[in-house]
Each structure stands twice: as structure tokens, then as C-alpha cells.
Amino acid sequence: MKFSLTLILLCSIAFAHSQSVQSPSKKINVVFALDDSGRPYYTADYNKKPVITRSYLGIKLKDMPALSSGFSVTRTSATSVNENWKPVLGEVAVINNHYNQLFVSLVQQTTGRQVNIIFRVFDEGVAFRYEFPVQKELNYFVITDELTEFSLTANHKAFWIPADFDSQEYVYNETPISEIDNDRLNLNNGIALKSIGGRYGVQSPLMMKTSDGLYLNIFEAAVINYPVMHLSKDPSANKFTAMLVPNALGDKAYLQAPAATPWRTVMVSDDARIIAASKMVLNLNEPSKIDDTSWIKPMKYVGVWWEMHVGRSTWDYAGSQNAQNQLSGQPIRSRHGATTENTKRYIDFAKEHGFDGVLVEGWNTGWEDWFGNWKEEVFDFVTPYPDFDIKEVSEYARRKGIKMIMHHETSGSVANYERRIDRAFNNMVTYGYPAVKTGYVGKIIPRGEYHDGQAMVNHFNYVPQRAAEYKIMVNSHESSRPTGVHRTWPNYIAAEAARGNEFNAWSSGNPPSHETILPFTRLLGGPMDYTPGIFEIKMNAYDAAKIEQVHTTLTKQLALYVTLYSPLQMAADLPENYEKHPEAFRFIKDVGLDWDDTKVLEAEPGDYITVARKEKGTARWFLGAITDENARQADISLSFLTPGKKYKAVIYRDGKSAHWKDNPMSYEIKTISVTSKTKLKLNLAPGGGAAISFFPED
Structure with a gap:
């Protein structure tokens, strides 16, 4: 289902009124505006709590004035989309793509160049991108930097790895934003090639948690004909700026209008399971370009x-x-x-x-x-x-x-x-x-x-x-x-x-x-x-x-x-x-490979996650639970199983003395009968886990 409402606005140098767009659930609210100098910026709230404070947008160009200020708004439109699509292979059989969109068309008064900024707000986050329409004033152009900012409200806990232009093969660091510093790292970690882009650079996706229990994630979607976006931390503030990977000449991207950047994404939720289960990044990509997919098999x-x-x-x-x-x-x-x-x-x-x-x-x-x-x-x-x-x-x-x-x-x-x-x-x-x-x-x-x-x-x-x-x-x-x-x-x-x-x-x-x-x-x-x-x-x-x-x-x-x-x-x-x-x-x-349904039952980044999945085309379910270096008990409801059916559950669990370092190969296997009303207690050893197969008994 799609509908649109278009508002035609007269071009003016001073665009006094901000534009806002909410998620379908109305939990997330995004505001776009221009400051007094015509600089575009955005903010984002979750349940009326600020998540992203004033964060400026813009693009630096080679041998041309930057697309960063002097703008006025020429047109805006609002659109809502709520549709379903089926992935060829996936974690679920059907994916819902539901968002509200704000389209903003800008013109730079001194140059006449046009830029569109599109916001899509989903229930689990915000996405936005720059578009460069066909125009005489901007045909072939070279991007030297992207000025996209992500200004955060506090010194959140972050899960990060260095902004290495050649490798993502790092162990994650878990520190406050203020302690992000690549000079402090021991980089003797088995990685043969390192090309770290600065002392305060980190890679996206950047996962964070606030002191009041919000989960944030900065990432990108649909990176096509454009470099990867890493993030540069401002050492004096809780703010990140897009860091684009350069080419051999030091330039970032060669484009010709019409063109668009990848989507920049900010996921936010008070439930970590929502982040782990999100299909927002997938929804921001184009549908399959392969007509006959029958040969694509798990x-x-x-x-x-x-x-x-x-x-x-x-x-x-x-x-x-x-x-x-x-x-x-x-x-x-x-x-x-x-x-x-x-x-x-x-x-x-x-x-x-x-x-x-x-x-x-x-x-x-x-x-x-x-x-x-x-x-x-x-x-x-x-x-x-x-x-x-x-x-x-x-x-x-x-x-x-x-x-x-x-x-x-x-x-x-x-x-x-x-x-x-x-x-x-x-x-x-x-x-x-x-x-x-x-x-x-x-x-x-x-x-x-x-x-x-x-x-x-x-x-x-x-x-x-x-x-x-x-x-x-x-x-x-x-x-x-x-x-x-x-x-x-x-x-x-x-x-x-x-x-x-x-x-x-x-x-x-x-x-x-x-x-x-x-x-x-x-x-x-x-x-x-x-x-x-x-x-x-x-x-x-x-x-x-x-x-x-x-x-x-x-x-x-x-x-x-x-x-x-x-x-x-x-x-x-x-x-x-x-x-x-x-x-x-x-x-x-x-264990299956392709799934009709997936349930993230419990999750805390850096600590534990438990996931249940239903195999595509069968009635079989499989469950995996893992923990970090700490032992824990997972209390699991089997309400995801079909009500009224009995299942044989084959439980693969850590032995009583199991430990990732001291006794890693100790395990037990137990078979019991369960229903959707069953609750299980799974004892996970330090560095351990549990796996369960659920087979319908009838």
C-alpha cells in the first residue's frame, strides 16, 4: 500500500519552518531544518528522548564550492510505504517494509546546484541519503569528503573496531565513546595488512548502549558505486563524522548525475532484540535483479x-x-x-x-x-x-x-x-x-x-x-x-x-x-x-x-x-x-540453513544472545544460545512452537564442569518432550552455549 502527499513550496533564502517525519509507530521523530546560513541539519528523538542532536549534513567537492551551506528548500513531499516481499534465501519467509518518507529538495543560492535529501523512518530506525538530480550545474563531479554528522547525547558505551581501510578482522573493544583511541590498541592480532585511517576512526556498524538503556547503531545500506563509510570521532565531543575511504589519488568518489549516496542509518530501540532482528538495511536495497532464482540454493x-x-x-x-x-x-x-x-x-x-x-x-x-x-x-x-x-x-x-x-x-x-x-x-x-x-x-x-x-x-x-x-x-x-x-x-x-x-x-x-x-x-x-x-x-x-x-x-x-x-x-x-x-x-x-521464521528470544550485545529459527518448508525449529566469558542461566519460553503440538527436543548443552578454557569439550545430550507451554532453563558455561533441535512428534 502506498500513498503520497506533495507540498509545493516557493523558493526562499530563509526557510524558517522545519520539516518532521515520524516512524509508523510514532516512537521515532526526525526533524530536518536549515540554520540561518542555510546549512542543512537533522535531529532524531526516540519516545520524545533526544537520540541525535543537531547534526549537520553536506558534501565537499573537488575544485568546486562545497554543498554544505547557502541552501533553501524548493520542495518537500511526504510518502508512506507498507509492503511485503519475499527473500530468495533468508531468516524469515516474508519481510515487511514499512516506513514514512520525507523528501526535501534543496538549491544552493550562489551556484544554483540542486541536492535532494531523503529520510525514511522505520520503527527501528532512521535512514537518509543524498541525491544529485540531472542538472547543468552539476554533471561530472568528485567527492572529497562527506560532512555527515552523528551528534550523540552522551558518552555511550560503544562496541568498536578501528577504521581500517583494508580489514575488518579485529576483536571488538567495549569502551565509552571517550576512550575510542586506536593508539591505545595492541595490534599484534594476526592481521597481516593494516591501513588504519586515523587515531579516532572506527568502523561502522558502530553499536552503542546508553546509560538509560537505549541501543543505538550507526551503519549504512546499499553501498553502490561509492566507498565504505567509516566514522571519525571528535575527540572533544560525543560526535562522529562520516569518514569515506580514499582511492589511490586521495579522492573519495567519482560520480555523474543522476547519482545517490548510500543510505546512512541510525537504528534505535529500548530492546536489543529489535536491533538484532532488524531488516531495515535489507529494505533499503533494491529488489532482486535475477529473474530466475531457482538455482540459488542454501x-x-x-x-x-x-x-x-x-x-x-x-x-x-x-x-x-x-x-x-x-x-x-x-x-x-x-x-x-x-x-x-x-x-x-x-x-x-x-x-x-x-x-x-x-x-x-x-x-x-x-x-x-x-x-x-x-x-x-x-x-x-x-x-x-x-x-x-x-x-x-x-x-x-x-x-x-x-x-x-x-x-x-x-x-x-x-x-x-x-x-x-x-x-x-x-x-x-x-x-x-x-x-x-x-x-x-x-x-x-x-x-x-x-x-x-x-x-x-x-x-x-x-x-x-x-x-x-x-x-x-x-x-x-x-x-x-x-x-x-x-x-x-x-x-x-x-x-x-x-x-x-x-x-x-x-x-x-x-x-x-x-x-x-x-x-x-x-x-x-x-x-x-x-x-x-x-x-x-x-x-x-x-x-x-x-x-x-x-x-x-x-x-x-x-x-x-x-x-x-x-x-x-x-x-x-x-x-x-x-x-x-x-x-x-x-x-x-x-540444523537448517533457510528459514520461515526467526525469533530473537533474548539478547545483550557483548554478553549473550538466544535465537530460535523455523526451518523453511518444515515444522522443525532450532535454537542456539551463547554467552560471553561469564556463566549464565537462560530462561527460555517455547511459546514460538505451534500451540497444541508436541515436539521432541534434543538438547545439546555444556557439561557441569565445562569451561571455554579449562574444559571446553565437556557436553551432555538430553532428549525430552515439550510443547509451546514449556519453559526451559539452560545453564551456559563460561564461554559456552546450548543448541536444541525441535522435531514434531506426530
Whole structure:
């Protein structure tokens, strides 16, 4: 349902009257106005409490006067939208898109240039963007800075990571806004490439909590042909300003009218569950551009991957010493993981346990000398190593009914990948690979570009568009973080773009609170390939000298399949480790990937979250509950279950002595009968969790 009311206003230098727009529930009120110098600004209230105080808007242009002052309003209009749409893959079967919109058309009196500012106010937050209509006074232009401000009311608690233009793979800091300072951080954290954009820069999404119990989140949506927005903190105030990632020349964005910026978003609620469940970012993106989506399917997979991280095998075929041996005629003692026989072992395991696919990394030539060398042409994406027979592997997988997932590591040489992308995708079609995992480790080529700059954003959006022509699904790693674009290109089924499980294998790892923060930050923009399911928690199982470990209990690893949404989920551990725990492995085999409904039952960022999901097309529900380093009891009502039905609940829980560090692999499994009237008490160990499968008994 849509209706509109348009008010035509005479152009005047002094526009005295402010314009306001409320959320459908009337809880959020946004006011737009011009000050005496014609500078545009906005404010936002929640339940009549100020959330955003006077915050100025504007754009700086290269070799042109800034679009920041001297404006008058020429036209405004108000529109309401309330509509439903169905995602191809998602957390719910139907998404409601309900907002009130304020459209404001501005003209700069001294230049005659026009800018539109559009506000959309949802029940869970505010979104706004700049639009540049076709006009003689502004055709081709270069943005050098965005002057968008977010002025906050107090020194809120913030969950933040540094504004790194090349990586999001950081542990979250939990401090007051006043203590945001990248100079205080210990950056010896396993990240190979760091490009931090200033002492007080932080990344969005920025999650915050006020002293009076409001939850705030600053983010963006629909980042298209524009750089990623980080945030620069004013060290003397509780205020952030948009920080756009530059290109190799120091410019931010090259545009031609008509054009628009991404949506800037401010979510606000007195209930953390509302933030975690929000579909606002998705709603701000365009509908699917793929007509036939029948080939886009969820996938549960295993693969030749974790064994490299724990040191059992290598990505490269020979290795530096073996390469020298090969040249000198000495025997080669390869620990190469991506062999034909090893891959068949994973295919057999996938077949036996009902998995959809197998990922193989290190299958193609080029891994010996690529890392850190900023080399233009490393991989051709089609040539396998001598011990990987791609035809034999593909035919073997086809006979077993298993889909293969291709790996395209670009080594940051994006120019090389784009030159070869059609040959690479043709190769996948030839051998029946329906999905690709792309990687972007290292400094970007073209040299001087950042992962989060305009050129790379365009690349990350281009790959799924190109892949759709070949009916290929995409899972990107080391990419810019998603901003809901998977609504438009639903074959972009997952991304990494945050600190994933792999860091637990060879670095200081991810603290127990890490996964309780991700639903309020990274996951607001789209599904994450976190690669959960590690059962061999301590790395000294592979090398007695290792001190690294996964900072969770085993049952928390199960719960992550529910709390961290993705239609692409990996059982990341080695097959033999699952064979040691067949009862616990049952949950990974059972858990769904695509959902009709999702309920965030309880949540507190940095502390805990409990999520229940109903599998699409079935009556089965699954629940995941996780906590930080503190033990807690979760009191859960099962009112989400269908009334009048009985369910068999298989509960996977921490053992009585379980502890993420001291006893992480202690767990218990219990089966009981439940209904929608049942209330459960789940005892979560420090760094622990619980997972439950609900099967209708009839």
C-alpha cells in the first residue's frame, strides 16, 4: 500500500519552518531544518528522548564550492510505504517494509546546484541519503569528503573496531565513546595488512548502549558505486563524522548525475532484540535483479581448509624447500592438502553425512610465492596442481551427488581476476561447480587502492552480477562488509568481512564475547561465513607446543549455526574430529540453513544472545544460545512452537564442569518432550552455549 502527499513550496533564502517525519509507530521523530546560513541539519528523538542532536549534513567537492551551506528548500513531499516481499534465501519467509518518507529538495543560492535529501523512518530506525538530480550545474563531479554528522547525547558505551581501510578482522573493544583511541590498541592480532585511517576512526556498524538503556547503531545500506563509510570521532565531543575511504589519488568518489549516496542509518530501540532482528538495511536495497532464482540454493559443506590452518597440510604444492628439491632432483615431500585422493575422502564424508558440498582450497597453481609480494599475476584460476585431477574429482563428486565449491584466491590482484573472470567461471561451469569462494588477501592491485574504496566496492558488487550470468553463487572473503546488497543479487549468499573462526587456530583468537557482538554489527549487513563447528578445541592436539585454542565450548560451536545466520554453513573441522563425537555432530547434520521464521528470544550485545529459527518448508525449529566469558542461566519460553503440538527436543548443552578454557569439550545430550507451554532453563558455561533441535512428534 502506498500513498503520497506533495507540498509545493516557493523558493526562499530563509526557510524558517522545519520539516518532521515520524516512524509508523510514532516512537521515532526526525526533524530536518536549515540554520540561518542555510546549512542543512537533522535531529532524531526516540519516545520524545533526544537520540541525535543537531547534526549537520553536506558534501565537499573537488575544485568546486562545497554543498554544505547557502541552501533553501524548493520542495518537500511526504510518502508512506507498507509492503511485503519475499527473500530468495533468508531468516524469515516474508519481510515487511514499512516506513514514512520525507523528501526535501534543496538549491544552493550562489551556484544554483540542486541536492535532494531523503529520510525514511522505520520503527527501528532512521535512514537518509543524498541525491544529485540531472542538472547543468552539476554533471561530472568528485567527492572529497562527506560532512555527515552523528551528534550523540552522551558518552555511550560503544562496541568498536578501528577504521581500517583494508580489514575488518579485529576483536571488538567495549569502551565509552571517550576512550575510542586506536593508539591505545595492541595490534599484534594476526592481521597481516593494516591501513588504519586515523587515531579516532572506527568502523561502522558502530553499536552503542546508553546509560538509560537505549541501543543505538550507526551503519549504512546499499553501498553502490561509492566507498565504505567509516566514522571519525571528535575527540572533544560525543560526535562522529562520516569518514569515506580514499582511492589511490586521495579522492573519495567519482560520480555523474543522476547519482545517490548510500543510505546512512541510525537504528534505535529500548530492546536489543529489535536491533538484532532488524531488516531495515535489507529494505533499503533494491529488489532482486535475477529473474530466475531457482538455482540459488542454501549449502552445508565440508572442505579441505581447516587442516591447513592447524598445520596438517599446506595450500601450496611444493613449498619453498620442496621447490628447491624439485630443481635439484631431490625427493619432494609434499604436505599438499588439495590432492585428488584427499578431496575424495571429503566427498565420501559429505555423502555419508548428508552434506551438500565440498570446498577445496589450494587446488590451483600459484600458492608458492604469492603472499606479501604484491605480484600482478599469481593465479590463472583454471590450472590445477599435478596432484589434483579436476576432471576426476568432479566426476566423482557428481556420482556421489555432491556439489563442489571452487576457490578463487586473488592475492589482492583484482585487475588480474577481472581479466580472467570469464575463463574462471567457464571453467566452473565445465566441471559443474555451482559456487565460488573468492579471496582478497593482501594489498590491492591496482596499486594504491584499498579494499573499502569505491573501485573495490564496485568490484565486490560486480563479481556476483557476472557470476549470475553463469548461475554461480558467491561467498566473498576479505571483501568490504555487506550492506544488504544480497537482496538485489541473491546469489551473493555469504561473505566473511569480519574476524572469523580461523583466527582461533593461529593467533590470539576471538574472545568468548566476540560472537555475541557480531549479530549487532557485521550481521546487520548480510549473512556471514564464520565457519563454525570446531570440535577439537585446543590446537595442542596437532602440536604439543601450540597454545592457541578456540575460545568456546563445543556446544557453543553448535549454537553458532543458529545465532550467526548464513544460508552457507561449513562444518569446518576435520572429518576425524567429527567421527569422535557422532552424537554432537548430529546437530550440525540436522540444523537448517533457510528459514520461515526467526525469533530473537533474548539478547545483550557483548554478553549473550538466544535465537530460535523455523526451518523453511518444515515444522522443525532450532535454537542456539551463547554467552560471553561469564556463566549464565537462560530462561527460555517455547511459546514460538505451534500451540497444541508436541515436539521432541534434543538438547545439546555444556557439561557441569565445562569451561571455554579449562574444559571446553565437556557436553551432555538430553532428549525430552515439550510443547509451546514449556519453559526451559539452560545453564551456559563460561564461554559456552546450548543448541536444541525441535522435531514434531506426530
